[in-house]
Amino acid sequence: MTSTALAAHGVAVSYGGRRVLDGVDLRVAPGETVGLRGPSGSGKSTLARVLALLHAPEAGHVTLDGHRVAGARHRLPAAVRTRVAILFQSPRAATDPRLGLADIIAEPLRATGTPDEQARARAAELADLVGLTPDLLARRPHAVSDGQLQRACLARALVHRPDYLLCDEATAMLDASTQAHLAAVITDYQRQHAAGVLLITHDPALMARWATRVVDLPAAA
Numbered sequence: 120m121t122s123t124a125l126a127a128h129g130v131a132v133s134y135g136g137r138r139v140l141d142g143v144d145l146r147v148a149p150g151e152t153v154g155l156r157g158p159s160g161s162g163k164s165t166l167a168r169v170l171a172l173l174h175a176p177e178a179g180h181v182t183l184d185g186h187r188v189a190g191a192r193h194r195l196p197a198a199v200r201t202r203v204a205i206l207f208q209s210p211r212a213a214t215d216p217r218l219g220l221a222d223i224i225a226e227p228l229r230a231t232g233t234p235d236e237q238a239r240a241r242a243a244e245l246a247d248l249v250g251l252t253p254d255l256l257a258r259r260p261h262a263v264s265d266g267q268l269q270r271a272c273l274a275r276a277l278v279h280r281p282d283y284l285l286c287d288e289a290t291a292m293l294d295a296s297t298q299a300h301l302a303a304v305i306t307d308y309q310r311q312h313a314a315g316v317l318l319i320t321h322d323p324a325l326m327a328r329w330a331t332r333v334v335d336l337p338a339a340a
């Protein structure tokens with residue numbers, strides 16, 4: 120079996136002394152869509168944050184293509200942390216209300232020192248891919264709909280061409296046509312780049328349509 124994957128090995132996380140994840144293993148290989156299911160509070164979002172390299176587990180570890188990842192967030196080299204992207208349920212909680220959509224999309228590029236002109240061109244290309252018209256790009260989050268803002272978050276997630284994309288209830292509050300369009304953008308991206316996708320959803324129809332296999336997380340102790 121190839122070690123090419125994003126994987127959690129024996130991951131444990133507690134909040135305030137309460138263990139939410141205990142010895143959890145999960146593997147997402149290139150090109151596959153792993154559905155993650157489990158009761159509310161079982162730790163699906165926590166596991167997604169660990170795999171997104173945003174939260175270092177207290178025990179266990181994450182590997183990226185067989186290499187153990189030590190630490191999380193900005194403790195990691197940009198070349199490692201940009202290989203994984205995450206899309207959350209609430210785009211408003213995930214965006215800076217002071218920035219226009221074009222700057223929101225370009226944020227990860229600026230953070231890694233991409234020259235401004237190049238960042239702007241890449242943001243425009245991604246905006247087009249997710250169906251945002253140029254007139255929306257100067258608007259700030261308060262002046263766009265949730266669906267438009269989630270499109271910008273998807274563009275931002277794809278801006279570094281991640282090998283793994285984690286979708287945490289990412290289309291839950293969207294209307295059916297926006298949901299279908301975002302899912303199509305993600306599956307096209309996945310096909311072109313052989314990206315691995317982790318799908319967290321409470322929607323059984325979406326899970327059945329999209330996931331190539333499903334992992335069940337038991338209720339937290």
Ligand SMILES: Nc1ncnc2c1ncn2[C@@H]1O[C@H](COP(=O)(O)OP(=O)(O)OP(=O)(O)O)[C@@H](O)[C@H]1O
Binds near residue numbers: 134158162163164339
């Ligand atoms: N930052 C935090 N501080 C304290 N407790 C937290 C924190 N984040 C999550 N929790 C708790 O950890 C448990 C797991 O939360 P998590 O969001 O990972 O579960 P989930 O399976 O994604 O739930 P849902 O399906 O409802 O979104 C819950 O009991 C939650 O209240």
